[in-house]
Amino acid sequence: MSDRAPIYLDYSATTPVDPRVAEKMIPFITEHFGNPASRSHPYGWTAEKAVENAREEVAKLVNADPREIVWTSGATESNNLAIKGAANFYAASKGKHIITVATEHKAVIDAVRELERQGFEATYLVPEPNGLVDLDKFKAAIRPETVLASVMLVNNEIGVIQDITAIGNVCRANNIIFHVDAAQATGKVVIDLETLPVDLMSFCAHKTYGPKGIGALYVRRKPRIRIEAQMHGGGHERGMRSGTLATHQIVGMGEAFRIAREEMAAENERIRMLRDRLLNGLMDIEETYINGDLDHRVPHNLNISFNFVEGESLIMAVKDIAVSSGSACTSASLEPSYVLRALGRSDELAHSSIRFSIGRFTTQADVDYTIELLKNKIGKLRELSPLWEMFKDGVDLSKVQWAAH
């Protein structure tokens, strides 16, 4: 078994490029290599046409105007451009306070932290134990000088879907620019920017079967949202993001988003069926806990903690499947996931969590293999675990005096 490649269940980390996408990209690396900014010859015209077609496909998936789509290198850049760009543009007229959530992606958290170093103040809302933001707590965090709020649509670790409509309406009423990181959402939830009260939205291609290294930022035109450029140069993308456009990457993102628009309804049904099968299989195991709300959640994600099993040995045990662990095992120590900690999970449960993420190429056989593997390995590790033995003997582990070391 260990001689073959592990079963891929880490689609929230990245997805393979769909072969249909790769096929569309290749001619734009070789024959149609022109610079889309070249106006004086057909090489440039062909490239520009491809870029604009792709822009239209990206806009269509989220029901936006193509002129509202700005190409970037990915969601990290989109988040930085949106947050720093809008905060700095509107700080003088509105103020220097930002609201975000403790479970946001690091690209949002760290961009806000950078603004704090520049003199902004920030509130990092702690979500409810199910991972969702409480609207009253959000309202309570608003100050007269709140200039920007950033809340992700779908969480990368636990897959929960925030109520962007409700939060956005509160932002509108309080004249706050609202940014949404939708990197994990495209192709998974319906996004309609015609009706959503959102000013800025970040996208990337590689979570939706497109290539890495390409993303986009939605910048609302009505009412017009202004951002300060973070990258200066040739004034591409209406001055918001300079740099020669990566035609082949952009073509890939456009094709990936076209496929997502056409296939997401059927695909999500199939993935929900697989997720439910995985969920039912794993919940047969005693002392397992689902992290994050199960109803307000994309079907692609299942995040489960296995009690009384240590995180790193769990990772070793499941090496035949490619999953992501709540423990980032660095060379020196195990760091429990900050997202799970923000939900109030203990260090032990945060350590022993696994994120399973299912996608386009996952099969029922993959899911069945995973269930059997986990049942087997969790059982084996618990046979080894003195904590499991104590739990089975009825010892309350929270009452034991441990000698910390």
Next chain:
Amino acid sequence: MAYSDKVLDHYENPRNVGSLDKDAANVGTGMVGAPACGDVMKLQIQVNDAGIIEDAKFKTYGCGSAIASSSLVTEWLKGKTLDQAAEIKNSAIAEELALPPVKIHCSVLAEDAIKAAVADLKSKQVGSKEAA
């Protein structure tokens, strides 16, 4: 993390997993570590009338190195006297398993577990002599 073949072998096929009767007069139990730190080792030794360790069992909640360290010492302990057991050093465990520097604490924990088990057994023996 790249583990040595010996660590992987002990992790895949741990030796002497289990529990002995912790209330028996000839069994010593050492439990060290804490769940919040990611390691808990329970090591038990059983001596015969001649004072030789005739059985050793362990259970460990921890990483592969912690499991391997405790599995290895159960092999080493058998046939030793309590004084010989107490002389087992973490450096010998770390060397045998080729533990990387960040995993040395696992071998320290195993040494602590041996010392705790020996101390537990000695306190029982003192107690039973006083009772007699």
